[in-house]
Amino acid sequence: MEFKYKKAMVIDDNEIDLYIAEMLMATTGFAEKVVCVSSAREALAYLKSLNADPDSLPQFIFLDINMPEMTGFDFLNEYQHLPENIRKKCIIMMLTTSLDEDDRTQAESNQFVRKFLNKPLDRDKLAQLTAS
Amino acid sequence: MAHQPTYQSIHDAFLLQVKHKSDRLMNYFLVGFFLAGLLLAIFYDTWLIAAGVGSLALLAYYSTKVLLPGSNTYQYVVSTVFGIFMAQYIYQMHGLFEMHFIAFIGSAILVTYQNWKLQIPLALLVIVHHASFGYLQYIGYDKIYFTQLDYMTLQTFIIHGILATIVFFICGLWAFQLKKLNERMIEQTYEMGRFQEEELQKKALLQSNDNLKKSNRELDSFVYSVSHDLRAPLSSMLGVVGLCEMGTLDPFMQKNITLIKTSIRKLDGFIIDILDYSRNSRLEIDHQEIHFSDLLTDVSNNLKFMGTDDQKKVDVRTTVRNGVPFYSDKGRISIILNNLISNSIRYQNPQAPDPFVEINVNVSESAADILVKDNGIGISEENQVKVFNMFYRVSDKSIGSGLGLYIVKEAVEKLKGVLELRSEIGKGTEFVIRLPNLCS
Numbered sequence: 046m047e048f049k050y051k052k053a054m055v056i057d058d059n060e061i062d063l064y065i066a067e068m069l070m071a072t073t074g075f076a077e078k079v080v081c082v083s084s085a086r087e088a089l090a091y092l093k094s095l096n097a098d099p100d101s102l103p104q105f106i107f108l109d110i111n112m113p114e115m116t117g118f119d120f121l122n123e124y125q126h127l128p129e130n131i132r133k134k135c136i137i138m139m140l141t142t143s144l145d146e147d148d149r150t151q152a153e154s155n156q157f158v159r160k161f162l163n164k165p166l167d168r169d170k171l172a173q174l175t176a177s
Numbered sequence: 178m179a180h181q182p183t184y185q186s187i188h189d190a191f192l193l194q195v196k197h198k199s200d201r202l203m204n205y206f207l208v209g210f211f212l213a214g215l216l217l218a219i220f221y222d223t224w225l226i227a228a229g230v231g232s233l234a235l236l237a238y239y240s241t242k243v244l245l246p247g248s249n250t251y252q253y254v255v256s257t258v259f260g261i262f263m264a265q266y267i268y269q270m271h272g273l274f275e276m277h278f279i280a281f282i283g284s285a286i287l288v289t290y291q292n293w294k295l296q297i298p299l300a301l302l303v304i305v306h307h308a309s310f311g312y313l314q315y316i317g318y319d320k321i322y323f324t325q326l327d328y329m330t331l332q333t334f335i336i337h338g339i340l341a342t343i344v345f346f347i348c349g350l351w352a353f354q355l356k357k358l359n360e361r362m363i364e365q366t367y368e369m370g371r372f373q374e375e376e377l378q379k380k381a382l383l384q385s386n387d388n389l390k391k392s393n394r395e396l397d398s399f400v401y402s403v404s405h406d407l408r409a410p411l412s413s414m415l416g417v418v419g420l421c422e423m424g425t426l427d428p429f430m431q432k433n434i435t436l437i438k439t440s441i442r443k444l445d446g447f448i449i450d451i452l453d454y455s456r457n458s459r460l461e462i463d464h465q466e467i468h469f470s471d472l473l474t475d476v477s478n479n480l481k482f483m484g485t486d487d488q489k490k491v492d493v494r495t496t497v498r499n500g501v502p503f504y505s506d507k508g509r510i511s512i513i514l515n516n517l518i519s520n521s522i523r524y525q526n527p528q529a530p531d532p533f534v535e536i537n538v539n540v541s542e543s544a545a546d547i548l549v550k551d552n553g554i555g556i557s558e559e560n561q562v563k564v565f566n567m568f569y570r571v572s573d574k575s576i577g578s579g580l581g582l583y584i585v586k587e588a589v590e591k592l593k594g595v596l597e598l599r600s601e602i603g604k605g606t607e608f609v610i611r612l613p614n615l616c617s
Contacts, residue, residue: 061417065417069420146507164418165413
C-alpha cells in the first residue's frame with residue numbers, strides 16, 4: 046500500500062477517537078505510522094525526544110482542544126518554546142467537537158495551526174488535506 | 178427595604194402635629210382669658226359678666242370640639258371666642274381703650290394654626306361689636322362702656338378700623354406664609370427621602386445586574402461544557418459508524434449504517450439548536466465588522482455534506498454588495514444564515530431539476546438587507562406564521578428539531594432587525610431580513 050505521509054500524530058484523551066483516526070489513516074493510506082497519545086504532556090515529551098532525530102518527527106499533528114490537565118491551547122503555548130527544527134517539521138491541525146466561535150478564531154489565529162477541523166474525522170476530510 | 182412614605186402622608190402627619198400642639202396651647206390661653214376676666218371683675222364689680230360670659234364662651238368652644246371631633250369648626254369657634262373676650266373686657270373695664278388690644282392678642286394667637294381663614298370670625302365679630310356699640314354710644318345709649326370718651330368721632334372710628342384691619346391682615350398673611358414655608362419644607366424632605374430611596378434602588382439594581390451577568394457567564398460555560406460532553410460521544414459514534422461503512426459492501430448493512438448516521442446527525446443538530454438558542458437568549462450583542470463573503474463561505478462549507486444521499490446537490494449562490502463596513506454580531510448572523518440555508522437544502526423540491534438557494538446581501542450605512550431565496554417545496558400560507566413557533570414542525574417527516582426558524586426569529590429580534598417570509602407551495606421560499614448597521 047502506498048502511504049501519503051510517513052508519520053502522523055493524534056493527541057486526544059478519547060480512546061475511541063484515537064482508534065478512529067488510527068484506523069482511518071491506515072485504511073486510506075494517509076500515514077504509514079500513526080502515533081496516538083492521550084495527553085498533551087505525553088505529546089510534548091515525545092516531540093522533545095525526537096529533537097536529535099528530526100526525520101522521525103510526525104509531519105501532521107491532530108490536536109484536540111478539550112482535554113483534562115492540559116488543553117489543546119495549553120499545548121500550543123508550550124509548543125512555541127520547542128526548538129525550531131521540531132516546529133518547522135510539523136503541521137498542526139485542530140480536531141475538535143467544539144463549535145464555539147472563540148475556539149475557532151483562537152485556533153485559526155495561531156501561527157502553528159493550519160486548519161480547524163470538526164470531529165469526526167472521515168475519509169473526505171483526510172482527502173482534502175492531502176489535496177491541499 | 179424601607180417603605181417610602183408618600184408626600185401626602187408626610188403632609189398630613191405634619192398638619193396633625195401642628196393641630197395637636199396648637200390645641201394644647203389653646204387650653205392654656207382660654208383658661209388664661211377666663212381667669213383674666215375674673216381678675217378684671219375686681220375693678221368694677223363685674224363678677225356676673227366675667228363668670229357668665231367667660232364660661233359660656235368656654236362651653237361653646239369645648240362642646241364644639243367634643244361634638245364635632247372630625248372637623249376644624251372648633252378653631253373658628255375659638256376665633257369667635259377671642260372676639261367675645263375682647264368685648265367682655267372692654268365692657269368690664271368701662272371702655273378702657275387698651276382692652277381693644279385683646280383682639281390683636283387673639284389674632285396673633287390664631288397664627289399658630291397656620292390658617293389665614295381663622296382671622297375672619299374674629300374680624301367679623303370685632304366689626305359687628307364696634308359697629309353696634311359705636312352706634313349705640315352715638316345715639317346716646319347709656320352704660321354700654323364702649324369707649325371712655327363720651328363720643329367717638331368718625332375719623333377716630335375709621336383710623337381704629339383701618340389699624341385693626343391691618344393687624345388681622347398681617348396675622349392672616351403670616352399664617353398663610355408659615356403654611357407655605359412648611360409645605361415647601363415637607364416637599365424637600367419628601368424629595369430627599371425619595372432621592373435616597375432611588376439611590377438605594379439604583380445600587381440594588383446594579384448589584385443584581387452584576388449577579389445576572391455573572392450567572393449568565395457561568396451558565397454559558399456550563400452550556401459550553403455540557404454541549405461538548407454531549408456531542409463528543411456522538412462524534413465518536415459517527416466516526417466508528419463511518420469505519421463500519423468503509424468495511425462493508427453488504428447493502429443491508431450499508432442501509433442500516435445510513436439510518437444510524439441520520440439519527441446521530443439529527444440528535445447532534447438538536448443539541449446545536451439548543452446551544453444556539455441559549456447563546457442567543459443570553460449573550461450580549463457583539464459589535465464587530467462582518468465580512469459577509471467570508472461568513473457565507475464558512476456557512477456553505479459547513480453545510481457541504483448535508484442532505485441525504487437520494488437528494489440532489491443544492492446550488493448555493495451568493496451575491497454580496499458591500500460598499501461600507503457593516504457592524505453587528507457575527508455569531509448571531511451566522512446562526513441566522515446557517516438555519517435558513519440548511520432549511521433550503523433540507524426542504525428542496527425533488528421535482529425541481531436545479532435546486533438552488535440564492536443569498537443576496539446588500540449593505541448600506543444604515544442596514545444590511547439579506548435575501549435568502551430557494552426553489553424548494555415552499556410553506557403553505559397557514560403554516561407561514563406557525564413555522565416561527567418553538568418546536569413547530571410542519572409534518573412528522575420534518576427532520577429538524579423545530580427550533581431553527583424560532584431561533585432565527587429570536588436572533589433577528591435580538592439584533593433589532595425585521596424579518597419577512599414569502600412562500601408558495603411548490604414554488605419556493607423567500608426570507609427577507611433587514612439588520613441595522615450597529616456602527617458607532
